[in-house]
Amino acid sequence: MRPISHLAQRMLGLPPPLTRDVVVQRDLRVPMADGTTLLADRWAPRSGGERLPLVLVRSPYGRRGPIGVQLGRVPAERGFQVLIQSVRGTHGSGGDFDPIRQERDDGLTTLDWVVKQPWCGESVVLAGASYLGYVQWAVADRLPPQVKAMIPNMTDSALTLEFLRSDGLSLETPFIWGVTNAVDEPAGVLRGLAQMRRRQRALDTLPLDRADVAATGQRVPYIQDILAHDADAERWTGIDHRHRVPATTVPVSSIGGWYDIFLPGQIRDFQALQEAGREARLTIGPWTHANLDNTPTRELLTFGLALAQGREPPRRPPVRLYVTGEEAWADFASWPPRGYWPRRFHLQPGGALSTGAPPVSAPDRYRYDPADPTPAVGGVRASGGGRKDNAKLEARPDVLTYTTPVLDQDVEVVGEVGAQIWFRSSRPFADVFVRLCDVDERGRSVNVCDGLVSVSGADRVSRATVRLWPTAHRFRRGHRIRVQVSSGSFPRFARNPGTGESHATAVELRPADQEVYHDPARPSAVVLPVHGAH
Structure with missing residues (x-):
């Protein structure tokens, strides 16, 4: 696996790691309150991995391949151990995947399990982008004392609700996400491109409540929900975690993009933290949701690791923005900036x-x-x-x-x-x-x-x-x-x-x-x- 380590280092523009000798424990069984078992992989240095600061990642996108390398191997080579868990109903974990509804209870149960493991040290950092960031907000008001920091990227605490505004239905993103996660199809570049083209064409289908069938050959409950229920509908009760944001007790570093689908909500969450007097920072770059550089990894290895080790992270103003047109970064004290x-x-x-x-x-x-x-x-x-x-x-x-x-x-x-x-x-x-x-x-x-x-x-x-x-x-x-x-x-x-x-x-x-x-x-x-x- 050392060639993969070197490739990841080059692609992410990182300095050499502390070690390249990393091992993975596959398919650890994490019991949920209702008896369902979720699976997780633990990445750690072969020598001295126990009791290191732990990064917890909860994801519906799997634990192997590029996800395992970037979210597991890279931090485990640089001072962390990492636990990547597949959320309910995905990639071997038990139960049914009902998007965004189970993450509060399952997340709290997972944290309780993690901090009791003999290999878990005294500090945990929550990290991840998009859905992986939303699951952090789902538990943010009930974090055990071992959690020292959160690093949610390209996400917000209400997630789907941004798409469902009664004054403008966002269609493409929830549709493509919904059908992609509903069908477990073989991978491969050419097949993936063909799938994407088919799903884009399906958006022309009328009525729209047949578009999921046109894309996948089957009904997709999440797609039917976003078409049938607006943001105020009872169907979405329990998925809005905005009220948990001010109660977050650990430092938070949020990373967003000017062309990201969740940017307004991410800024709203940052403002809620600042108004509540919480320690928070916000970084916004010239990125789309699918096109982000190594900033989250670097933030994990500086901000996250420092707090996990009981040190002060490198100091900087709370808001760091990439100013397009000028093509340069600028720092500010708040959002919106004064002046x-x-x-x-x-x-x-x-x-x-x-x-x-x-x-x-x-x-x-x-x-x-x-x-x-x-x-x-x-x-x-x-x-x-x-x-x-x-x-x-x-x-x-x-x-x-x-x-x-x-x-x-x-x-x-x-x-x-x-x-x-x-x-x-x-x-x-x-x-x-x-x-x-x-x-x-x-x-x-x-x-x-x-x-x-x-x-x-x-x-x-x-x-x-x-x-x-x-x-x-x-x-x-x-x-x-x-x-x-x-x-x-x-x-x-x-x-x-x-x-x-x-x-x-x-x-x-x-x-x-x-x-x-x-x-x-x-x-x-x-x-x-x-x-x-x-």
């Missing part, structure tokens, strides 16, 4: 954008056809997200753009971004999608952040308030700021059929004629937190 003030950039006639009030003008118009939905390009995606050239998207007739003159100085935007769009549709049900872009000297438009809101009563002129993803971005002198307005971003968000019918059962797709207003009485604007603007 950034809301500035309104108003949509203007003729596709202009400026801080001045708009003049009397007629609305701009476009037609949205859900049978040919405005596509998602880059941004917050399950795959293929991040920063992309928006030229083809902006050339579509169902996308409006508004652009400032060339900037004569840098404009730094850090914090929460919003938009207020005065809007009317020919249908009573419509969506408003707003995207912020940076246009460089060559005219290349690259997305910065975006968001969508669903509007009922849209056939009357009303102000649609859109929450865009948070950002830290510097618009360089010589660039321009651009705002896109459209009515969809498919399949990231479910397309609006225009009928008011449930997303699950709608089969009729009705085109809509949309109007965007920009006049003194209806001043549509994007609101940017700009440095020094007060």
